[in-house]
Amino acid sequence: IIFFWVARMIFMALEFMGEKPFSDVLLHGLIRNADGSKMSRSKGTGVNPLDIIEEFGSDTLRFTLITGNTPGNDIRWRPEKVEASRNFCNKIWNASRFVMMNLGDFQAPAGGELPTDLELTLA
Numbered sequence: 827i828i829f830f831w832v833a834r835m836i837f838m839a840l841e842f843m844g845e846k847p848f849s850d851v852l853l854h855g856l857i858r859n860a861d862g863s864k865m866s867r868s869k870g871t872g873v874n875p876l877d878i879i880e881e882f883g884s885d886t887l888r889f890t891l892i893t894g895n896t897p898g899n900d901i902r903w904r905p906e907k908v909e910a911s912r913n914f915c916n917k918i919w920n921a922s923r924f925v926m927m928n929l930g931d932f933q934a935p936a937g938g939e940l941p942t943d944l945e946l947t948l949a
Contacts, residue, residue, distance in 0.1 A: 855900040886912040
């Protein structure tokens, strides 16, 4: 079905605009509930990502969504997976701080802030 939808979009754009509208098509899976049903705001089965970020942090949410999933496949949303991801990210953070503190004259920043030379670029 998706092939014909994309082909129709290209044919219509070539006919009416005289140029191809895009060269790449990216597909992704859905985020489903733990039971495999599709999340829906109207049914109240969705999860607000801003609430998850507020409680666990954006890195935890990103890590949760990319681990144990193959690109293009659906992922099942489980709150316990978010907690496990947070715990793992905390272990990595603490191990990194331990290593940095033992590198000599390094001072660990207060409040979990990274020095500017260690900040990650967010895409």
